[in-house]
Amino acid sequence: GDEYLFVLPQQPAGAWMDYWFTAIDASDSLNMAQSDTSSYISGNYISYDNAQIDFVNSYGPSSLSLLNGTAVAITLPGTTDLVTALIRNYTDVNRPNDSMLIHVWDEVGGLPGTDLITPFKVFPEATLAEPNRITRVDLRPYSSQLSNLSGNVFVGFTVPTGEVWVSQTTPGVAGRTYADDGSIWANITDDYHFRAITDTFAGAPVTDFTYNSSADPLIAFSDISTNSPTSWSWDFGDGIGTSTSQNPSYTYTANGTYNVCLTTTNSVGSSTTCQLVTVSSIATVANFTASSTSFCQGTCITFADKSTNVPLTWSWSFPGGTPATDTAKNPIICYTTPGTYDVTLIVTNGGGSDTLVQSAYITVTSCPPPVAGFTALDTSVCIGDPVTFTDKTTESPNSWVWSMPGATPDSSNLQNPTVTYAATGTYSVTLIASNTVGSDTLTKANYITVNALPATPTITVGGSTTICQGDSVTLTSSSPTGNMWSNGMNSQSIEATTAGGYTVTFTDGNGCSATSDTTTIAVNSAPATPIIIAGGLTSFCEGGTVVLTSNTASGNIWSTGDTTVSITVSSSASITLSVIDSIGCVSAASAATAVTMLPNPPVPGITANGNVLTSDISNTYQWYMGSTLLTGETSVDYTITQSGTYSVEVTDVNGCSTMSNPFSATYTGLEDLPGKVQFKVFPVPSEGEVHLHLDAMERGDYLIELTNVIGEVIYTERMKDFSGKFMHTLALSEYGTGVYFVRLQSSGHALTRKVIVY
Known part of the structure; x- marks a missing residue:
């Protein structure tokens, strides 16, 4: 609960420091802890962003913006040296960074002008663990170019190759961010988190103060700063007190050492200094507690000082205790005689002393000796099983001596020890329990029975240990009963369908178990599902065919029983295809390809009515004389112009055709009647x-x-x-x-x- 104040030593502007704390306590065994590492750069900080990140942007030839670089205007209110630049970059798995070329430009017409230094490359410090980490740019090597600066300068970077990401506040309020498209600089509305660290400004106040503690705890502070500060800001270091007066006084309410800081400001700038102030004249107030106030004779307890205002000395009085007095802050006192006892504490510091008497604070009773007792959760165990003995002794025992022949370990001073047994047999256990009054011994003869482990089961594999996806292999235990497989099954045999290691554990009637060696099953992936490619229409007329082809060159298994790459189908069917690979694994069946054979229409009949031949009704018609197609004669009837053998080919709605039998027709020659x-x-x-x-x-x-x-x-x-x-x-x-x-x-x-x- 103690608090400690550490002050970092003053460093020159631009000094980079990493610091941490190591704490070691006063235990007999070494206990040590180390804080996280913090970083600090000494100097005067100038920033314009609000530190809130709500967007990111990128620059460089590989960026979407194709912008060449960026800069932030830094206003120096007085003459000073620029020692460090800070640039908050950004990164994640999709936004890696390349190197940035650091620039410091002077101002020309309100925009970045000529370089004040030779640009140099720096790689952004942002990481996946700290995606918005600030990149520190040390400018001290350029002190000859960056000394005695004043007015506006621009700090930023360009990107020679790739891209660089930055963090930003959108929309910004500072109006100091500029972007370069390679030909012109333009002011943009975002605030980039670029900052500068400088040495002190010429003409800025040099802060200093003195204090008078003669009226402790009232401390009088006096400003002795130079360069005519016009405002003052005091922090009195207790988390409460502040002031804007030039020479304030402050009354502390508790003793301690406080880090008092004063910041002074004038038209050029500001500076801060801190001093440690010790307050010790507030009188301490005595108070204490005890680890126990009611206990048996022979018990030792710890008293803890709880006095306020930092006492410096302690004087304890313990009537009936041993020792009867003590000057330690937190003494340990033993009481051997029953009774009721007072406790007195006198504490002293620079402000005086205080006394606290707690009457009848300690009650010591006469307690009976212990009655030893213990149990074990399971008294019938297997070789190697852990056995925990649980103390059941009454009357507040404070020490235990166990004897456990045959066990490892075979003795213990723990209240509830855990042991194992390496050999079969029955074993006795003895406990001697003690308290501040006396002790008691309990022996339980033949208390623990240790059973032998069963024989280790074996696994028989009913086939290959490498199977295809969707297949299984039978694993059988050498034991008919008492099995528990690693996949949760409890039968003698299981079907293994997934890859992995399989074990079986056999448990006998005593609850003792043995586990087999691991049998590893490998599962090969099935080949890719094949695709059927039709070499034409899958719906055709009677007498037609279609060729179906697999997209796999070998291992084809058609639903027709064929194993070639292509098959010819001449009748209606639903065709599927699977593929078997070189190790015998079969793919899933392809999507079915439906093949439909359409029947041809019936053979049409022809009737004659004079010179007109008429076909049976169909969808379309084509007349022939002998084997000669009669061009344009596509009606249901045809008027002959000469005797001969005629036929008609009819086509149904599916496009299937049938030719009629030949029909012999005689031309009558009666086209026109005579006369008018x-x-x-x-x-x-x-x-x-x-x-x-x-x-x-x-x-x-x-x-x-x-x-x-x-x-x-x-x-x-x-x-x-x-x-x-x-x-x-x-x-x-x-x-x-x-x-x-x-x-x-x-x-x-x-x-x-x-x-x-x-």
């Missing part, structure tokens, strides 16, 4: 009504017939010895949609017209 006869059939095609117009300018016999595609006569009109005009309307919608033929005959001649009703 006009015969019109319209409209064609028709939605249901068809009009017949006959204009016979020569008298004769006429026959008009309407037939369907299968030759059935639907309508007949006979006219004997007729001339003139004949008009008739046929309502074909009642017969349904389809193809019809109107035939006009007269004097051995005929004319046929096709009608389509939809």
Whole structure:
């Protein structure tokens, strides 16, 4: 609980110091601890940022900004030497740094001008552990160029290669940051954390003070600073007192040594000095505690001084105790006689003394001797198992002597010792327990039974210890029962499916265990799932094929049973493919490729109606005469112009085709009736009504017939010895949609017209 004050010695401006503290206590055994290391650079600090980091930026030819460099304007209120620059960089795993070229520029027109020093490279100090660590730039080697400076200078860097990251405050408030694009400097709104350390400013105050402690604890302070300071800031070092007076007085409330600091300021600058001030005239107030106030005779206890205001001497009185008096700060006193006792403490310091008497503070009772007792959690154990004996002695024992023949260790002075046994057998245990009054002995004969370890089990591998992903191998223990595998299974055999080491532990009826050696199973990854590449359409007409090819050159296993790289498929099927590698591992099956064979349409029939040949209904048609394709003849019917053998190829909606059987047709040669006869059939095609117009300018016999595609006569009109005009309307919608033929005959001649009703 003690506090210590350390003051670093004054150093010249720019001196870099690392410091730490080592503490060693007064224990019989060496106890030592060392603080973290701190760093300090001596001098006058100039900074404009608020130390808050909320953004980062980068410079250099590899940066997104492509900016060449950056600088911060430093204003020197008086003549001084620039000794150190501080630049807060940044880094993380995605933002590494390259070296920066350090510059100090003079001011030209409010912007960085010429270099005051020869630029030199420095690597940023930021690390992954300290990503915003400040980089320290020692400028003392350039003292001849950086001495007796005043006004504005610019501190910054350029980046020759790569990029350098900096920390910043966005938006900034100082307006002192500048960026260089390689041709011009521009002021930017961010505050970069660039700082300067200087020597004292010429004309700045040189702070100093004296103090008068004759009225301790009232201390009178007197400013003796030079160079006419205009303001003063005192810190009296107790965490409470401050003042802005030139010559204040301050009353301390506790004795101690305080680091008193004064900062003085004038129009040029400021400086600070500190002195240690000791206060010792506040009288101490006695107080103490004891580690115990009620205990058995023969007990020794510790008294702890709790007096305030830093006592310098202690005078204790302990009636009934040994020793009866003491001058130590925290004495140890023993009481051997039952009773009630006072304790007195007199403490003294430079402010006087104080006495505290605690009446009847200590109560010493007559306690009975101990009754020894102990237990063990398990009295039947295996060779090598730890056995912990737990003291159950009553009447406040304070020492223990254990005897444990056959154990390691075989004796102990601990209250609750732990031992092991290396051989089978039964063993006795003895405890002698003592307190301040006496002792007691307890022996438990044949208390511990030590059982032998079982035979170490072995593992039999039912195959190779290297398997393929998705496969398993059987591991079998040599013991039929009592097994516990390393994967948590408790059967005699297990199926190992994952890579790793497997052990089995056998436990016998006594609870004793033995563990097998490790059996290591390796699992090889399955080959990559293959891909089926189709060499054409996977949907084709009857009689067609498609070639399917694997993207793997070897080890192919098709669902058809083939093992080649490519297969030809001629019927409908769902095809999958797996691959087996050189060590026998099989991949997952590929995505299925569906192959569909489309049936060809039925063989079409052909009917003739005069010179008109008509096919069975299909999707598209192509007529042939012999083996010659009749160009443009793609309707359901075809009007022949000569006798011959004709056929039609029909194609269904799937694009599958079938050729009809050859059909022999005889051309009648009756295209026009003789004389002046006009015969019109319209409209064609028709939605249901068809009009017949006959204009016979020569008298004769006429026959008009309407037939369907299968030759059935639907309508007949006979006219004997007729001339003139004949008009008739046929309502074909009642017969349904389809193809019809109107035939006009007269004097051995005929004319046929096709009608389509939809």
